[in-house]
Amino acid sequence: MKLYFTPGTCSLAPHIVLRELGLDAELRRVRLGADAVVLADGRDYRTLNPLGYVPLLELDDGSLLSEGVAILLYLADLVPQAGLAPPAGTRERVELHRWLTFISAELHKSFSPWLFHPKYGEQAAEVARTRIAQRFALVERHLRDRDFLLGERFGIADAYLFTIADWARATRISLEPYPHLAAYLERVRGRDSVASALRLEKAAAAEQR
Numbered sequence: 001m002k003l004y005f006t007p008g009t010c011s012l013a014p015h016i017v018l019r020e021l022g023l024d025a026e027l028r029r030v031r032l033g034a035d036a037v038v039l040a041d042g043r044d045y046r047t048l049n050p051l052g053y054v055p056l057l058e059l060d061d062g063s064l065l066s067e068g069v070a071i072l073l074y075l076a077d078l079v080p081q082a083g084l085a086p087p088a089g090t091r092e093r094v095e096l097h098r099w100l101t102f103i104s105a106e107l108h109k110s111f112s113p114w115l116f117h118p119k120y121g122e123q124a125a126e127v128a129r130t131r132i133a134q135r136f137a138l139v140e141r142h143l144r145d146r147d148f149l150l151g152e153r154f155g156i157a158d159a160y161l162f163t164i165a166d167w168a169r170a171t172r173i174s175l176e177p178y179p180h181l182a183a184y185l186e187r188v189r190g191r192d193s194v195a196s197a198l199r200l201e202k203a204a205a206a207e208q209r
């Protein structure tokens with residue numbers, strides 16, 4: 001398997017999950033932009049993903065899987081005994097889908113592009129900040145009495161929420177009103193899988209390519 005990733009972006013979530021599961025995957029760094037390119041071989045990344053975004057998973061049979069949520073579910077189901085996703089057909093699985101959808105549609109796409117591309121202007125950024133504050137407040141209430149989104153056990157939704165909510169730092173959103181969310185982020189950051197994924201991505205980003 002190959003994971004196409006860009007340091008500091010949402011591709012961190014499947015990167016964390018690969019490490020949680022102990023799966024051996026090659027990491028292929030992508031430089032994003034109008035001329036998105038796979039750095040290892042200079043390939044035009046849009047020949048792999050026409051919309052030019054990460055993450056993208058290349059399976060061993062050469063087929064390509066895009067969309068972060070689909071990739072997370074696919075990986076979790078490769079190693080069901082690891083328990084990163086509840087079994088299909090259960091109420092808990094539906095709850096997992098609910099959180100993945102919320103993180104993708106309500107949080108991820110509130111941060112990006114509005115807070116990462118100043119060209120959209122201050123008004124768009126302000127709207128995004130308001131939306132994120134409301135959504136962080138909901139997560140804060142949920143995390144008051146549990147360690148992870150689905151209860152006491154870390155799962156793929158946590159890898160995704162950590163990835164997106166941690167952008168609060170880069171976008172100067174204070175976590176002071178959300179002490180449970182802040183504690184949760186530190187709890188997740190302390191996991192070996194997360195720490196090692198972050199280390200690798202930091203080193204990759206420092207390569208300045």
Ligand SMILES: N[C@@H](CCC(=O)N[C@@H](CS)C(=O)NCC(=O)O)C(=O)O
Binds near residue numbers: 009032067069
């Ligand atoms: N719907 C996609 C969105 C992925 C996405 O927004 N990726 C961002 C990084 S967090 C990206 O690659 N942006 C570059 C671009 O759109 O050109 C998914 O959830 O996988």
